[in-house]
Amino acid sequence: xxxxxxxxxxxxxxxxxxxxxxxxxxxxxxxxxxxxxxxxxxxxxxxxxxxxxxxxxxxxxxxxxxxxxxxxxxxxxxxxxxxxxxxxxxxxxxxxxxxxxxxxxxxxxxxxxxxxxxxxxxxxxxxxxxxxxxxxxxxxxxxxxxxxxxxxxxxxxxxxxxxxxxxxxxxxxxxxxxxxxxxxxxxxxxxxxxxxxxxxxxxxxxxxxxxxxxxxxxxxxxxxxxxxxxxxxxxxxxxxxxxxxxxxxxxxxxxxxxxxxxxxxxxxxxxxxxxxxxxxxxxxxxxxxxxxxxxxxxxxxxxxxxxxxxxxxxxxxxxxxxxxxxxxxxxxxxxxxxxxxxxxxxxxxxxxxxxxxxxxxxxxxxxxxxxxxxxxxxxxxxxxxxxxxxxxxxxxxxxxxx
Ligand SMILES: Nc1nc2c(ncn2[C@@H]2O[C@H](COP(=O)(O)OP(=O)(O)OP(=O)(O)O)[C@@H](O)[C@H]2O)c(=O)[nH]1
Numbered sequence: 001x002x003x004x005x006x007x008x009x010x011x012x013x014x015x016x017x018x019x020x021x022x023x024x025x026x027x028x029x030x031x032x033x034x035x036x037x038x039x040x041x042x043x044x045x046x047x048x049x050x051x052x053x054x055x056x057x058x059x060x061x062x063x064x065x066x067x068x069x070x071x072x073x074x075x076x077x078x079x080x081x082x083x084x085x086x087x088x089x090x091x092x093x094x095x096x097x098x099x100x101x102x103x104x105x106x107x108x109x110x111x112x113x114x115x116x117x118x119x120x121x122x123x124x125x126x127x128x129x130x131x132x133x134x135x136x137x138x139x140x141x142x143x144x145x146x147x148x149x150x151x152x153x154x155x156x157x158x159x160x161x162x163x164x165x166x167x168x169x170x171x172x173x174x175x176x177x178x179x180x181x182x183x184x185x186x187x188x189x190x191x192x193x194x195x196x197x198x199x200x201x202x203x204x205x206x207x208x209x210x211x212x213x214x215x216x217x218x219x220x221x222x223x224x225x226x227x228x229x230x231x232x233x234x235x236x237x238x239x240x241x242x243x244x245x246x247x248x249x250x251x252x253x254x255x256x257x258x259x260x261x262x263x264x265x266x267x268x269x270x271x272x273x274x275x276x277x278x279x280x281x282x283x284x285x286x287x288x289x290x291x292x293x294x295x296x297x298x299x300x301x302x303x304x305x306x307x308x309x310x311x312x313x314x315x316x317x318x319x320x321x322x323x324x325x326x327x328x329x330x331x332x333x334x335x336x337x338x339x340x341x342x343x344x345x346x347x348x349x350x351x352x353x354x355x356x357x358x359x360x361x362x363x364x365x366x367x368x369x370x371x372x373x374x375x376x377x378x379x380x381x382x383x384x385x386x387x388x389x390x391x392x393x394x395x396x397x398x399x400x401x402x
Contacts, residue, residue, distance in 0.1 A: 021040045241288065262280075
């Protein structure tokens with residue numbers, strides 16, 4: 001009975017990569033991640049051949065040629081997929097890529113099914129015939145191919161830094177382990193399944209990132225804030241922060257510099273202490289959430305942030321560098337004075353009270369307080385309920401956009 005059960009489990013494990021590959025291919029298609037779909041095709045193609053032609057001793061010429069070819073084909077496809085630029089699935093390049101993967105595995109299968117694969121054994125170079133290390137199923141040719149193909153996979157991972165590239169790298173390493181320890185029972189099913197799961201997770205993480213993380217500032221976005229607001233208890237404080245005269249940054253230095261300012265402010269707000277959490281509310285507006293804190297308790301942390309931002313010397317990077325050296329030096333000297341600017345923010349703070357029905361009512365009140373901060377000369381915080389003793393604001397020596 002135990003053997004029977006174990007056999008059934010083995011069957012399930014052996015079949016698992018097929019539905020997984022379908023799910024991953026559908027995810028790749030649905031989320032327009034062509035590299036995910038190509039990798040699902042590549043892995044399932046190789047796995048299908050392994051299950052059909054390699055459940056026998058590698059001493060058989062047919063099986064040996066099939067194994068040697070897969071050992072080279074799999075990493076080559078992975079490297080080509082890694083360097084592929086996402087251009088959509090049904091573009092000419094996308095279709096060629098799909099056809100290339102399918103045709104290579106199909107040709108191999110047909111040759112194997114006709115029994116003609118073994119005939120090529122004599123044509124294989126020595127580097128494909130001898131295993132490099134004892135007990136590892138990796139020929140010299142496969143080892144060289146894996147090493148060469150690792151370069152684009154690693155480069156793509158380091159340069160693009162996407163979840164997809166992380167999953168591609170994981171699949172690549174997994175393919176290497178799977179092939180070199182090929183004699184282990186169920187190894188191909190387990191490693192191909194693990195790779196497919198990593199690919200599926202990368203699609204989920206990608207879509208989470210797109211929905212919940214603000215692309216420009218890399219801090220949580222409005223949707224993440226909505227989720228957070230839904231989980232807050234009875235006591236919390238929200239602070240709405242708005243960059244002062246932000247339009248002037250855009251108008252004076254251009255949209256790119258405006259983006260730099262947004263990134264700097266977001267980075268500073270993201271360092272909030274006292275249990276606060278920063279979100280980009282939209283445009284040049286940010287929200288700080290202090291769960292379990294009153295206005296009075298949150299205020300020192302908020303004020304500290306406001307001052308940190310106002311005191312930060314923001315260096316405006318100039319895009320058009322002059323070619324002429326003297327002119328460049330003059331401009332650089334001028335820039336040294338004129339291009340360090342101070343960014344200031346105005347803040348409205350409101351805590352949850354019994355009269356305020358929900359978090360949206362609290363945000364509305366905080367927004368009204370923010371409006372009062374703007375009217376009171378900007379670069380200051382206004383609370384709705386708590387009345388702190390007025391404190392004179394300090395202004396720096398740098399160019400001030402108030
Ligand atoms: N560069 C850049 N600008 C943005 C972005 N989102 C919104 N803006 C700009 O932010 C500016 C907001 O300007 P206003 O609402 O007039 O406010 P303000 O100039 O900050 O003035 P006050 O709030 O009264 O201090 C607009 O010019 C928008 O185009 C963005 O993602 N990048």
